[in-house]
Amino acid sequence: MKWENERKSSNVEDRRETSGGSRGGGNMPSMGTMMMLWPIIKPLLRTKFGWGVIAVGVVAMMSGFNPLAILGGGTAPSLPVNKAKDDKNAAFISTVLASTEDVWGKKLRGYREPVMVLYRGSTQSGCGHASSQMGPFYCPADQKVYLDLGFFDELANRHNAPGDFAQAYVLAHEIGHHIQNLQGTLAKVQKAKQSWGGSSKKSNALQVKVELQADCYAGAWAFYAHKDFHILEAGDVEEALRAASSIGDDTLQREATGHVRPDGFTHGTSAQRVAWFRKGFSSGDIRACNTF
Secondary structure, eight states, rough: OOTTTSSOSOOOEOOOSSOOSSSSGGOOOHHHHHHHTHHHHHHTTTTTHHHHHHHHHHHHHHHTGGGGGGTTSSSOOOOOOOOHHHHHHHHHHHHHHHHHHHHHHHHHHTTTEEEEESSSEEEEEEEEEEEGGGGGGTTTTTTEEEEEEEEHHHHHHTTTOOOOOHOOOOOOOOHHHHHHHTTHHHHHHHHHHHTTTTTTHHHHHHHHHHHHHHHHHHHHHHHHHHHHHOOTTTTTTHHHHHHHHTTOOHHHHHHHHHSSOOGGSSSSOOOHHHHHHHHHHHHHGGGGEEEE
């Protein structure tokens, strides 16, 4: 991706030097991890011994050690940060954010620019505690995207999806959620989920539609960014498609458990994510991104 001489966004809140790093909350397990381990935790609640085990675990976490890492559910202590590489990554992703501002500021009437928060390990968001284990996410409460740059190493090494445009796709997807927030889509989805009470299956299916639309919006951004600013280089689109495929629900479930459980999907299959990115990229028409 051509980016070195392009402008960087000023809507960046850099907390990399003040956030959690590998201390304390940086090793706390994510909500997803806790849900996966619920079958182990639940029986412990039935005995005094089990409550003792849980208490020890809580104390350990508060002291900065994640005992779930022993079971493979946490992350190892953070490696020393290569500051030069980290700063270059920060400059790159700030340039991508600027590109989304340029595109959507022209294409969407009344577009309000979000803020991107860069942090390490853990920080606080308008939606609660943010951890690197959660991956990048958009918080509608404060209209900010939260990103630990270490995720890009995981994307390249764990998910075999390297490349700068793979990283650009990730941010463009989160900006897609910001557009959904401005359009009122996220509020409607949340209201529908609340009306269903405890129906996780229906809620998950609706969330898949949200995520696939954000993938489509990411593709539409790429279309206009190249059309107007000629940012793409050979292989860039393939990097984005590889990233979309590598983080599909079926692929992640198969890697984690060896089998696929469709009723647990929250983001869509690899094929779906690739298809919706392609759909947005083929024309740039966000009206074609109606996944609902």
